[in-house]
Amino acid sequence: MKEKLMNSMQRFAKAMFIPVLILPIAGILIAIGNLFTNAKLLEAVPFLDNPVTKGFGTILSGSLVSILTNLGLIFAVGIAVGLAEKKKAEAGFTALLGFLVFINAMNKFMALSGSLFEGDSLRGTGQTMVMGVQILDMGVFLGIILGIVTAYVHNRFIDKEFNNAFQIYGGARFVFIVLIPVVVLLAILFSFVWPFFQSIINGLGSFINGSGNVGLFLYGMLERLLIPTGLHHLVYTPFLYSSLGGVQEVGGVLLEGSRNIYFAEIADNTVKVLSQSVIWDARGISKMFGLIGACVAMYQMAKPENKAKARAILIPAAVTSFIAGVTEPIEFSFMFVSPILFGIHSVLSGLSMVVLNLFNVRAIGPNGFIDFLLYNVPLGVEKTRWPMYIAVGLVFFLLYYFIFRTLIKVWNLKTIGREEDGGEVKLYSKKEYEEKKQSGNNTRNEEVPADIIVEALGGAENIETVDNCFTRLRVMLKEPGKVDESRLKSETGATGVVSKGKNVQVVYGLQVNSVRKAVDLYLES
Secondary structure: OHHHHHHHHHHHHHHOHHHHHHHHHHHHHHHHHHHOOOHHHHHHOHHHOOHHHHHHHHHHHHHHHHHHOOHHHHHHHHHHHHHOOOOHHHHHHHHHHHHHHHHHHHHHHHHHOOOOOOOOOOOOOOEEEEOOEEEEOOHHHHHHHHHHHHHHHHHHHOOOOOOHHHHHHOOHHHHHHHHHHHHHHHHHHHHHHHHHHHHHHHHHHHHHHHOOHHHHHHHHHHHHHOHHHOOOHHHHHHHHHOHHHOEEEEOOEEEEOHHHHHHHHHHOOOOOOOOHHHHHHOOOHHHHHHHHHHHHHHHHOOOHHHHHHHHHHHHHHHHHHHHHOOOHHHHHHHOOOOHHHHHHHHHHHHHHHHHHHHOOOOOOOOOOHHHHHHHHHHHOHHHHOHHHHHHHHHHHHHHHHHHHHHHHHHHOOOOOOOOOOOOOOOOOOHHHHHHHHHOOOOOOOOOOOHHHHHHHOOOHHHEEEEEEOOOEEEEEEOOHHHOOHHHHHHHHOOOEEEEEOOEEEEEOHHHHHHHHHHHHHHHHO
16 A cells, blocks of 8 residues: 555656646746846846837736646646546546636536625635636645546546447547536535635645744755655645745735746836745755765765766766756765765755745745746846855855765765776766677667666566656556666666666656657567
8 A cells, every 4th residue: 555655646746747847938938028128137238128129028928927827727737647547638638628617617606605705806715716717716736636636537437438329429528528527526525625725725834934944944855855756846846836835916916836926026027025935946056056066076085097987977967957957867876875965965955945045035046057047137136136045055065065075085985986896876978878889788779778778677578657757767567676777777877766666767867758768669669
């Protein structure tokens, strides 16, 4: 039961990637739109101060803010697609239909029961407008619930077919037929029970916010500490996209979640000071600065004969972390061989958020330096205090460097370049892989060694399902004990392997999509 629950949670965490990874794109475009309407920038670059560019910026940022006000729909479709085992497009379309049925069913039931609030403002009533329909304010949880329910019904009935005149009602159409009464009943049920959940959610948010820096520290620490399980997304997502991360009215629109509030505030030039809720999204210090210090320390502590190889491995990993905020290639290099370092990393990550809060810094860099520039610099120093963000980052660069260097030396930790047998803690570069191919260890011409990946996972017959998230190949295996971890690392370029029961995750970094496609093609052949 424990293994089944863990696998289900990991599948759900992976499904969350679909809507969550779209939202930063919207945020970046909002920031770009804000550039063309920023008063200080227009003063510095006069040729941008014209109706065409200002109108473009206004339209771009204003139109994309609508994504933040419809997160329920976005998460419903995204999660249904992510959890669907087959025919994912049909699952997403069915989730959209189910969402429309739900909000209108809840609205009609609340009208019949006399519980719809009548007034000019819904603020503080626990109700809101969703796509022009007044319902209980379930926020992003509505999308999460409907996404899960739709995926379950879809997986259960998508293969149902009928004969003769009823054959047109099989497959995805039958899924929708089954889903209609389910979501109608859910709408009625939540009309009664959601106010109770609202009070719990609001109380939890008040407790965390009321606990001040202690709550902030735990949040930042857990967001890193849960990376080995793949469940760290479940820590930060509610704070970014629900009332746990704050509730703020921006431009006359009531928004929930630190990311939503921040995006709306950078699009609204009338906002003078960014709200405190943005601190829940200030997770970039360890990515842009801390782990870079760790890489420098690991390089300096590498054995002399291994320094060139360590440099070739650590520099690309550090650049990826700094620019794009992808930290797993670095973290998995020491997570299992030197877990004390990963624990220190988690503590420092939480501590960095506390320090930013103490200095009243409102700048963020959740996805690396590119995001940092686009989100913060256009808003100016007064709103974000972004120079202080850099100052704090440099301090944590030094903390990571000296702590990692000291612990590696004192405890003789086997980080990159210090391994005794050369096999277990290395990140293998593409150059090394090409050398292996040329030396005869690999006679194929494919860039991705799909056959070796499959063999190292116990063979095609051992693989039940193949999927991937942002950086990891995720597979369900019949016998996980057949996994050859050392071969995955030495011959396929994997930087880490995490096994949780039958669920095995192989870390490949940003190239995981090409790895997944190659494995799929190999299995199909």
